[in-house]
Amino acid sequence: MSTPTEPAISPDRPEKLARVAEILDRRGASAVHLTSGAALAWLLDGARTAVPLGGPPVFSAVVRIDGTVTVTALRNEAERLAEEELAGVDIEVVDWFAPLAPPRPGVLDESEVDVELRAARASLLPAELDRYRRLGADAARAMTEVLTAATPDLTEFELAGRLTHALLTRGAEPAVALVAGAARGGVQHPLPTRAPLGDRAMAVATARRDGLHISITRWVRFRGVEPDGAARILEVEADAWAACRPGRPLGDVLSDIARSYPRHGFAEDAWLRHHQGGPTGYAGRDPKATPDAQDRVAPLQAFAWNPWAPGVKTEDTVVRGAGDAVEVLSADSEWPTVEVRGVARPVALDLT
Known part of the structure; x- marks a missing residue:
């Protein structure tokens, strides 16, 4: 387990990105917007996604078919996330009161592929x-x-x-x-x-x-x-x-x-x-x-x-x-x- 101040990319992440890319290819889509704690923690190497235990995530992530990941984080969480939880991603900051999951044109919502994403994370690496x-x-x-x-x-x-x-x-x-x-x-x-x-x-x-x-x-x-x-x-x-x-x-x-x-x-x-x-x-x-x-x-x-x-x-x-x-x-x-x-x-x- 990496230390809280040194987030690291797991060697499993490339395979996970490949599994997401397969889903997108089957759906004819270029990107998916991940919003659930389970999907975010899976893809991003076990990052802690919420502040209240069991609460909603304080960031979301757009994953593109080419393997790039962009995180949208609340302003009051972004610095901590960058320093302690997230590695290898670009982070965009929004106000703490802004929605993390507005509709994104041309991007699949996680709910549209939730069954496929569960299947993607089922076999442990x-x-x-x-x-x-x-x-x-x-x-x-x-x-x-x-x-x-x-x-x-x-x-x-x-x-x-x-x-x-x-x-x-x-x-x-x-x-x-x-x-x-x-x-x-x-x-x-x-x-x-x-x-x-x-x-x-x-x-x-x-x-x-x-x-x-x-x-x-x-x-x-x-x-x-x-x-x-x-x-x-x-x-x-x-x-x-x-x-x-x-x-x-x-x-x-x-x-x-x-x-x-x-x-x-x-x-x-x-x-x-x-x-x-x-x-x-x-x-x-x-x-x-x-x-x-x-x-x-x-x-x-x-x-x-x-x-x-x-x-x-x-x-x-x-x-x-x-x-x-x-x-x-x-x-x-x-x-x-x-x-x-x-x-x-x-x-x-x-x-x-």
């Missing part, structure tokens, strides 16, 4: 994958450190605060920090509360660095035993990974996941009770898997599936490699695991 592996290791280690030191009297807010701190000290932004104590294990997205953790707790994080997102879920228990569903949900996850074969529509993958739940002892409609996740990378889900999603699985694509049932959930960020190979990016060797179809999967950290 070598420098991206290297950054992703480092981020995954850091996020997993942060989770291990925080949960190893947890106690049942901590509140959900306190545990989320410790997790957020651990991620930030590693240079990663906490895009998501969720905690469910024993009383809230049936909440799909447990925004932290003042409730104590109690006998058992779940922590969920999505960490972002260099534009990339790592999602990870872990459980810790202080008393009692794990529910039977904790082992069965790992089988649903393994089915999700097996379904991610290159060329398959994302909607078909989701159909396989839906059928997996009852096969492993869950209700027929279990998949409807929480979203199941999907591809990831430069967005938390890029896109979230839905029944009608036509995006196709790509080689070397990152996924973060999150099978869930009341009281049980599993989630890691993985890359599907050649054949059936699954590389778990968000793994920590110190976390307890069981083997599921040849892959080490996390179990609850036992602090009884």
Whole structure:
């Protein structure tokens, strides 16, 4: 990862520009105007695009078929962007109140090619994958450190605060920090509360660095035993990974996941009770898997599936490699695991 004061062009950028040029050539266009955080961070080497975490980008970019890039930046952001985030681009400055995405004659709007752009950024390139592996290791280690030191009297807010701190000290932004104590294990997205953790707790994080997102879920228990569903949900996850074969529509993958739940002892409609996740990378889900999603699985694509049932959930960020190979990016060797179809999967950290 480059230092904040020395933005650098990634060796992957020429290939990304070539992928954009292919889109433009197919569309008979000369340029496209990128306005989303995902597209901008992907093309521009993981640049931080927003000021409020999760807010709208403070710059946009016109990418031409010849590979030149012109950034339009708000006046109060342009100097910082040039010094700390963006390399190898021309920067045009507009007033801080001016629109970044007005219609541009002869230039495609990103919304016109959003599906093609998602496909262009789906297959990870070598420098991206290297950054992703480092981020995954850091996020997993942060989770291990925080949960190893947890106690049942901590509140959900306190545990989320410790997790957020651990991620930030590693240079990663906490895009998501969720905690469910024993009383809230049936909440799909447990925004932290003042409730104590109690006998058992779940922590969920999505960490972002260099534009990339790592999602990870872990459980810790202080008393009692794990529910039977904790082992069965790992089988649903393994089915999700097996379904991610290159060329398959994302909607078909989701159909396989839906059928997996009852096969492993869950209700027929279990998949409807929480979203199941999907591809990831430069967005938390890029896109979230839905029944009608036509995006196709790509080689070397990152996924973060999150099978869930009341009281049980599993989630890691993985890359599907050649054949059936699954590389778990968000793994920590110190976390307890069981083997599921040849892959080490996390179990609850036992602090009884």
